[in-house]
Amino acid sequence: MNKKVLLLILTSLICLFSTTACTRISTKNENKKELVLASFTVLADIIENIAKNDNFEVKSITKPGIEVHGxxxxxxxxxxxxxxxxxxxNxxxxxxxxxxxxxxxxxxxITIADDLDPIFISEDSYKGKPNPHAWISPKRGIHYVDIIVESLSELRPSKRELFEKNGEIYKNKLSTIDQDFxxxxxxxxxxxxxxxxxxGAFSYxxxxxxxxEVYLWPVNAESQITPRRMARTISLVKKKKVPAVFCESTVSNESQMVVVNETGTKFGGNLYVDSLSSDNGxxxxxxxxxxxxxxxxxxxxD
Ligand SMILES: [Zn+2]
Structure with missing residues (x-):
């Protein structure tokens, strides 16, 4: 007799004599969740929407507001x-x-990029490398959902129906955002x-x-601005009368404020890219x- 069968018989016997003990055993088993670990908060949130039920727990290695690249x-x-x-x-x-x-x-x-079409960075030391920030476009976000649904279903085939159902609901929400923009x-x-x-996180x-797209530096891991790029950005904003410029939540606005002061354009605000905000953000x-x-x-x- 194997161990599983023996455990099942023992559990049934305990249940016969004590319903409290029985409840305790079954609750313990039901509460055992499988952990899905994501590299960053954006990905963890997408996965949570797809895998949400009692069987899975999703965590992110990097916490909200943290610079992820390095x-x-x-x-x-x-x-x-x-x-x-x-x-x-990612x-x-x-x-x-x-x-x-x-x-x-x-x-x-699971590496999402394995199934994505890249846009390549065209300048500086990152030239020729894929731009990683594909999730920033709602259209690509829909691809993220498809890739996660398929990859998780391959690992846990019995949950395919759940992943697909949750994925469809979530994709509909992304489509609404896409159509609106x-x-x-x-x-x-x-x-x-x-x-x-x-x-340069907005290529997608x-x-x-x-x-x-115009940016002060190509990738956050190399957030050093060259005088040449600063001059070029200032000249373009002036020439094209760009109504607003933006910066990202995980870096300082200082450099972009130089552009604002030199051109008279307005600072449009902080965009979130590499990390979600805290719960009340x-x-x-x-x-x-x-x-x-x-x-x-x-x-x-506008
Ligand atoms: Zn980034």
């Missing part, structure tokens, strides 16, 4: 990861730390279609909705983050 994992991150059944990261070089992090772990891995852009004068930010949004979920960003861009450019 994060240094702590010993407790490693302990957390060892309890997970799968580690999900890829495209976003998490500089993730290769080393997973190399010593016996955990399955498309409508705004279609009604926006061509001369106003500029998105000037600190980090710009490409998907027909905006011209304006971007406490991926959907809230997209809505917040697109609303700020709309208000700035």
């Amino acid at each position: 994060y240094k994992p702590t010993p407790s991150d490693l302990i957390n990861a060892s309890e997970a059944f799968v580690f999900v990261d 890829g495209f070089g976003f998490e500089i730390w993730s290769e080393k992090f997973v190399s010593n772990l016996k955990v399955q891995r 498309s409508l705004f852009i279609n009604n926006l004068g061509k001369e106003s279609r500029y998105l000037v930010t600190c980090e 949004l710009a490409k998907d909705y027909g905006l011209k 304006p971007a406490n979920s991926y959907l809230a983050m997209l809505k917040h960003n697109l609303e700020i861009i709309k208000r700035g450019l």
